Amino acid sequence: MIELRNVTKKFGSFTAVDNISLVVPPGEFFGFLGPNGAGKTTTIKMMTGLFSPTSGEILINGFDVVKEPMKAKSYTSYVPDQPFLYDKLTGREFLYFIGGLYKMEKKAIASKIEEVIEHFEIGDWVDKRTEDYSQGMRQRVTIAAALVHEPKVFIIDEPMVGLDPKSSKIVRETLRMMARQGASIFMSTHSLPIAEELCDRIGFVKDGRLVFLGTQENLQAYKQKYDGKFESVFLELTK
Amino acid sequence: MAIFFHILKYKFLSFMKSTFDRRMVSAVRGLGSLVVFGGFAVVAYLLAFGVTKFVLEQTRISLFVYHRFISMMLFVLFVSVNMGNIIVSYATLYKSSEVGYLFTKPVSFMQIFLLKFLDNFLYSSTTFFLMVFMALLGYGAYFGYAWYTLLAVMLFVLLPYLFLSACVAVLILMSLMKAASKLGFRKVVGGLAVLYIAVVVLFFQVSNPITLVQKTQGMDLNADGYLKVLDSGLLSNLPNAWASDVLFFIARGNSALAVTHAVQLLLVTIAMFAVVLFVAHRFYYRSWLVTFEFQARSNTVQSGRRLKLFDFRKKSFLSPQMESLLKKEYFQFFRDASQWIHLAVMAVLVAAFALSVGNVNLRLRVTTIQTIGYLVLYAFGGFLSCSLALRFIFPAISIEGNSFWSQLSAPLNRKKPFFVKFAIGFLLVLVPALLVAVFSNAPFVRTFEQRPLLMYFGIFSAFWVSLTLVSLNLGLGGYFANYKEKNPIRLASSQGATLTFLMSLVYLISLVSIVIIPMTEYFQSLFLFFPFEMSTIVAPATTIYMLSASLSAFALVVGLRSLQRDF
Numbered sequence: 077m078i079e080l081r082n083v084t085k086k087f088g089s090f091t092a093v094d095n096i097s098l099v100v101p102p103g104e105f106f107g108f109l110g111p112n113g114a115g116k117t118t119t120i121k122m123m124t125g126l127f128s129p130t131s132g133e134i135l136i137n138g139f140d141v142v143k144e145p146m147k148a149k150s151y152t153s154y155v156p157d158q159p160f161l162y163d164k165l166t167g168r169e170f171l172y173f174i175g176g177l178y179k180m181e182k183k184a185i186a187s188k189i190e191e192v193i194e195h196f197e198i199g200d201w202v203d204k205r206t207e208d209y210s211q212g213m214r215q216r217v218t219i220a221a222a223l224v225h226e227p228k229v230f231i232i233d234e235p236m237v238g239l240d241p242k243s244s245k246i247v248r249e250t251l252r253m254m255a256r257q258g259a260s261i262f263m264s265t266h267s268l269p270i271a272e273e274l275c276d277r278i279g280f281v282k283d284g285r286l287v288f289l290g291t292q293e294n295l296q297a298y299k300q301k302y303d304g305k306f307e308s309v310f311l312e313l314t315k
Numbered sequence: 316m317a318i319f320f321h322i323l324k325y326k327f328l329s330f331m332k333s334t335f336d337r338r339m340v341s342a343v344r345g346l347g348s349l350v351v352f353g354g355f356a357v358v359a360y361l362l363a364f365g366v367t368k369f370v371l372e373q374t375r376i377s378l379f380v381y382h383r384f385i386s387m388m389l390f391v392l393f394v395s396v397n398m399g400n401i402i403v404s405y406a407t408l409y410k411s412s413e414v415g416y417l418f419t420k421p422v423s424f425m426q427i428f429l430l431k432f433l434d435n436f437l438y439s440s441t442t443f444f445l446m447v448f449m450a451l452l453g454y455g456a457y458f459g460y461a462w463y464t465l466l467a468v469m470l471f472v473l474l475p476y477l478f479l480s481a482c483v484a485v486l487i488l489m490s491l492m493k494a495a496s497k498l499g500f501r502k503v504v505g506g507l508a509v510l511y512i513a514v515v516v517l518f519f520q521v522s523n524p525i526t527l528v529q530k531t532q533g534m535d536l537n538a539d540g541y542l543k544v545l546d547s548g549l550l551s552n553l554p555n556a557w558a559s560d561v562l563f564f565i566a567r568g569n570s571a572l573a574v575t576h577a578v579q580l581l582l583v584t585i586a587m588f589a590v591v592l593f594v595a596h597r598f599y600y601r602s603w604l605v606t607f608e609f610q611a612r613s614n615t616v617q618s619g620r621r622l623k624l625f626d627f628r629k630k631s632f633l634s635p636q637m638e639s640l641l642k643k644e645y646f647q648f649f650r651d652a653s654q655w656i657h658l659a660v661m662a663v664l665v666a667a668f669a670l671s672v673g674n675v676n677l678r679l680r681v682t683t684i685q686t687i688g689y690l691v692l693y694a695f696g697g698f699l700s701c702s703l704a705l706r707f708i709f710p711a712i713s714i715e716g717n718s719f720w721s722q723l724s725a726p727l728n729r730k731k732p733f734f735v736k737f738a739i740g741f742l743l744v745l746v747p748a749l750l751v752a753v754f755s756n757a758p759f760v761r762t763f764e765q766r767p768l769l770m771y772f773g774i775f776s777a778f779w780v781s782l783t784l785v786s787l788n789l790g791l792g793g794y795f796a797n798y799k800e801k802n803p804i805r806l807a808s809s810q811g812a813t814l815t816f817l818m819s820l821v822y823l824i825s826l827v828s829i830v831i832i833p834m835t836e837y838f839q840s841l842f843l844f845f846p847f848e849m850s851t852i853v854a855p856a857t858t859i860y861m862l863s864a865s866l867s868a869f870a871l872v873v874g875l876r877s878l879q880r881d882f
Contacts, residue, residue: 121882125723147726161718164650182628
């Protein structure tokens with residue numbers, strides 16, 4: 077479960093995230109939408125411990141990310157908006173590296189790696205150095221790495237960027253499956269069709285503030301106020 | 316050339332904005348840098364003035380021999396700039412994403428070459444320029460030269476001299492790339508390293524300062540004479556000899572000969588630059604393409620069956636986190652050519668130095684000479700550790716780059732990656748430091764001592780110097796971390812790195828000043844046969860310990876705190 081309580085992040089006098097509160101229970105797929113610079117990535121970075129909040133609390137499965145970071149992070153998997161990998165490692169080495177950071181046994185890592193290699197169809201590339209990978213291949217390896225330790229909370233920033241249709245389908249199915257298995261999924265995206273297809277609930281953020289929070293049903297009702305298109309809702313909310 | 320200046324303009328704007336931004340923290344850093352740089356400039360000035368005065372007035376080795384010493388120092392400067400430029404040029408001319416990006420634009424590859432070549436030269440040699448200029452001012456102040464004379468020497472002698480070194484560097488690099496495309500990268504780099512070291516060793520074999528002084532013994536030295544008879548053939552025709560001859564003839568008031576030598580140096584530099592442009596025109600783009608072949612060859616699929624050393628699939632007695640961090644460091648280092656090649660070259664240089672100094676025959680039982688000799692070796696050992704720490708430890712946190720998210724978002728205590736880097740760095744600096752300490756103390760112990768007191772002191776110092784320099788470089792490397800820069804060489808020559816280097820030098824100078832008096836007393840006791848009080852050496856050892864421990868603790872705290880910052 078993910079819980080944000082009055083979370084604020086300021087950079088000097090600029091408020092990037094302004095008093096956001098929300099809960100993502102286990103098994104829910106939550107979509108976090110907003111225009112560029114709205115505060116989506118900053119929120120995600122606070123949830124994963126890459127930024128510290130100026131005020132407020134973030135709880136992952138009941139553990140405060142700031143006060144008990146090791147416990148909170150042990151449940152979390154994060155996929156950043158840019159799939160940065162260590163250039164000099166191969167894909168397989170990177171997967172072992174991540175497994176090690178999550179304190180997994182060697183056998184468990186090896187079997188999980190074989191599983192994700194097959195699932196993401198990266199067998200032809202996994203033993204080459206990642207500096208040779210295309211953007212899509214990097215993205216696949218990054219998502220595969222996020223699955224190695226079977227997280228309970230999955231935080232993913234713009235997951236479909238750079239993926240071909242086939243990879244995109246694999247990722248969508250994987251995320252759906254994880255939600256069905258009880259993981260909390262927090263996904264930031266620009267893609268309205270993907271949010272509409274995958275998410276149980278959606279939050280719109282603008283200028284750091286949460287301006288809409290509701291289920292697909294709430295959103296459908298909201299859409300009827302306009303021309304029935306999700307895009308119009310997005311443009312209206314983020315105007 | 317309009318495009319060239321257009322790109323240059325935006326590079327300059329970008330540099331100015333990143334250097335002089337208006338944030339408070341940048342202002343404080345800038346002020347700190349200014350104070351340290353200013354301090355160092357003053358030290359370089361005073362040192363050059365003091366050494367010139369001491370050598371010419373106290374030792375009376377003649378103006379010519381003094382300028383031959385300057386020539387040797389200029390040779391060392393040439394080699395330093397040359398080596399720095401070979402390595403930096405490889406990273407910027409061949410591996411930089413900026414070059415790849417510019418190649419997709421309608422910009423001629425010669426303009427790209429010129430841009431990056433000048434960028435390298437200015438970026439990697441700025442500190443040298445400042446120090447050389449201040450040393451020149453100190454030297455000139457002794458002779459009472461006018462400011463315009465010194466400015467002319469800097470602009471028309473020393474800058475062309477450094478530029479010549481950069482030209483030779485890029486020529487070596489392009490030849491290396493061409494040869495490597497046929498013979499293989501590792502073989503050519505290995506061959507070049509051996510050849511390079513052979514040239515340096517040969518130079519000092521032929522123009523040994525001790526031999527030069529010995530040659531002058533018994534000669535009727537004319538204080539101002541041009542003693543060409545002392546020169547060793549070809550070596551007097553090298554650019555470092557021309558540059559020092561310019562200074563020599565200015566000192567003698569013979570401006571015609573000074574100008575002749577300066578013109579000679581300028582013409583050779585211009586000719587070499589023309590050769591560089593010609594070779595680049597013929598070969599730069601093609602050699603740039605060759606680097607992709609190297610990369611493709613080195614990145615071929617690994618065998619899935621045979622497990623290599625440090626393979627992630629191998630079982631380990633370490634904890635999973637520790638194993639992951641150590642193996643990542645290993646692969647990251649040894650798969651980056653600019654890292655392991657530089658380390659290999661430095662290791663061979665350390666070994667060559669240790670072996671040659673270990674065989675030095677000390678005969679003179681003169682306190683001043685032996686104390687100075689000891690202090691020079693002591694300082695040199697420290698300087699070596701300082702260079703190693705700057706080059707390999709300072710960039711250690713920054714080169715995690717944007718991929719650092721994978722560690723920072725994992726359930727991993729941030730102290731762990733920091734201390735893994737610390738342990739590796741400490742080992743990397745300590746081993747050569749101990750080697751140098753043992754070999755440089757060996758002649759003293761062999762010649763003068765009943766018990767190896769100097770050896771114990773050398774090992775003690777090497778331990779604390781290594782610990783402090785690694786802490787300083789890792790800690791401040793974290794404080795000045797730049798995760799966007801992937802090139803470790805550029806990181807090691809950034810503003811933060813220079814500041815750290817200067818702080819390390821201040822620390823080393825402090826250590827040398829701490830040991831001057833005890834060492835003088837120690838050699839006095841040896842040569843004048845009176846008992847040596849152990850407390851004389853315990854007091855400086857305690858001071859070194861306290862200074863080093865507190866500086867290390869401070870730097871480590873700064874480094875650890877920097878890891879808590881927003882990523």
